[in-house]
Structures are given as C-alpha cells and as structure tokens.
C-alpha cells in the first residue's frame with residue numbers, strides 16, 4: 020500500500036479502533052519549562068520525593084538553559100529554565116508560566132515515528148537528529164500537539180548515560196525520601212471550546228490512538244462548572260491522554276480558568292500511579308503538599324456508592340482520598356491544588372484495583388470542591 024493509501028485507510032477507521040503504525044513503548048520523560056529550574060527541582064525532590072539524577076547548565080558547557088532531571092519509580096521529570104531573555108524557553112515561560120512543554124515517548128525508531136506521524140498530518144518541530152557523548156547515542160524527533168506543547172520520540176537503546184548527551188549525572192546534597200510514585204498513569208490536555216473533537220481526531224489519525232471513553236457535559240457538570248472529556252489511548256494501553264474542553268455552565272468552567280491563565284491549551288494534570296496511596300498522601304500532607312478537599316458529605320454517601328473496599332474508610336476520609344467503582348473494580352485517587360502561582364497544572368495520585376476508569380463518579384463532588392477554590396481566586 021502507498022503511504023497515501025495507508026493514510027486514507029487510517030482516516031477511515033472508526034476512532035475506537037487502534038492502529039499499529041506508531042509503537043510507543045512508554046512515557047520517556049515530561050519536561051517542564053519553569054522560571055527557576057533549581058527551585059523547581061528542590062520542590063519536586065523534597066515535596067514529592069523525586070531523586071535528582073542529571074543536570075545540564077553552565078558547569079556542563081550549556082550557556083543557554085539550565086535543566087535538572089528527577090526520577091521516582093519509572094517517572095522522569097525534567098525542569099528547564101533559560102539563562103537568557105530571548106530564548107524559546109523564556110518566551111514559553113513568559114506566556115504560560117511554569118508548565119509542561121514536552122511529553123516524550125520511548126520508541127524503537129525516532130525517524131520512523133517522525134515520518135509516520137508527519138505524513139499523517141502531524142507538524143514537525145524537529146526532524147530526526149542524534150546526540151552523542153562517551154555513553155553512546157540517542158536518536159530523537161519532535162512534533163507539535165495542542166497549544167505550544169510537543170511530543171518528542173526518543174530512541175535511547177544505544178545510550179547508557181544519566182539522561183541525554185549534554186547532561187551529567189547529578190547527586191543531591193541531601194537524601195531524597197520517595198513516596199512510592201511508580202509510573203505515569205495518564206496525562207490530560209485542556210483545549211479550547213469546540214476543539215476537543217479536533218484533538219481526538221488528531222490523536223487518532225496522527226498517533227494511532229483510539230478512544231477509550233467519553234464523558235459529556237451532563238455527566239460532568241455541577242451548577243456552575245462543566246467540561247467534556249474524551250480519553251485517547253495508544254495501542255499498548257500504556258499511554259492514556261484524556262482531552263478536555265470547557266462546556267457551557269452558569270459560571271466559568273475550571274477548563275476556561277486554566278485556558279485564561281495558561282494563555283491557551285496545555286497539560287492540565289499528570290496522574291501518577293502508586294501501590295500505596297494512603298501512605299503517599301499521609302506523607303505528602305505532612306510535607307505541606309496541598310490537596311483538594313471534598314465535602315464531608317462525600318464520605319457519608321461513599322459506602323453505599325462503592326460497596327466494600329480493602330482500605331479503611333475512616334482513613335480514606337481522614338486523608339481526603341476519593342474512591343470510584345465500575346464493572347471492573349475500583350480505584351482510589353486524589354488531586355493536588357495547582358502547583359505553581361497560576362491556577363493551571365496540578366497532579367493526581369491514583370491507585371487502581373481493577374478499574375481502568377478515571378473516577379467519573381467523583382467528578383461532581385470534586386468539581387464542587389474545585390469551585391470553592393476557584394471562587395476564592397475570584398475566577399468563578
């Protein structure tokens with residue numbers, strides 16, 4: 020089949036079917052552009068228990084940007100700031116504040132990933148290139164996605180260094196206390212009103228993802244806030260990317276608040292899985308991490324709604340953890356407050372017990388809680 024015929028065939032598939040032209044093995048890393056990489060790294064190390072493992076900056080010969088790479092379980096975050104006012108990193112940070120710039124995926128072939136996606140309508144940001152040092156070679160390529168966010172394809176099969184060529188291994192002066200975060204469960208994008216279906220189709224046609232679930236505004240609305248969401252997933256099920264758009268409500272949707280403050284579409288939250296959410300949340304609360312609190316009435320109704328679970332409900336209530344159940348099992352989750360000055364990016368912790376869902380049963384209680392916070396910010 021010619022590439023044109025192949026692309027046409029892909030475009031005719033229902034968006035619930037998956038394709039095999041792009042094999043993403045896992046999330047390689049997520050890179051944030053921030054105002055001060057050193058302080059961001061300190062926050063993620065001592066706040067969330069991520070171990071600093073690599074560094075790039077003036078001392079490594081990098082006179083443009085400063086980056087710290089931190090890891091916990093299989094989750095790898097990179098925090099990058101600019102030394103100069105006239106750089107792409109500085110421009111991004113000026114417009115968006117601190118936020119996610121790159122969601123990178125591990126692939127076997129960065130060149131194939133680039134050509135497979137760009138021939139299907141993906142926009143190239145960096146054609147295939149390689150970087151080398153004494154530890155080997157890494158092959159990469161990058162395409163654009165929603166807003167100013169990009170996806171980078173990384174083939175590190177011939178590399179043994181700390182992160183990427185240009186980075187040096189880094190050891191923190193103080194020990195890191197991990198809290199048991201294991202891997203990236205899903206990453207959610209917020210896009211403008213009317214754009215959700217565009218990006219759903221984009222992930223389907225360009226990346227070969229399929230639609231796993233969709234939530235309409237009736238399922239996810241409160242008196243004020245409303246949103247619509249569709250969950251896209253790659254062929255292996257390893258990469259899950261829900262896409263949200265605001266829906267009409269009586270007052271401002273939380274998605275609109277995000278879009279206003281981020282100045283456009285971007286990553287709304289990163290969900291990280293853990294095998295012990297109770298232990299993790301207890302520890303994170305003691306370190307001062309701010310989580311959303313749902314009303315107490317949520318816990319009065321919980322036993323009836325979710326039935327029997329292994330965890331102690333009194334403890335779940337004390338820590339403010341949410342529970343949802345579907346046909347396959349149940350899940351425990353919790354959402355942080357925004358992690359920077361702007362009410363934009365936050366994180367979720369999730370512990371799955373069979374359920375592959377996203378906690379839709381919690382949305383209403385959760386949104387009421389988000390609205391309380393939005394109202395304090397004068398944005399409702």
Ligand code: FE2
Nearest residue numbers: 207290367377
């Ligand atoms: Fe989530």
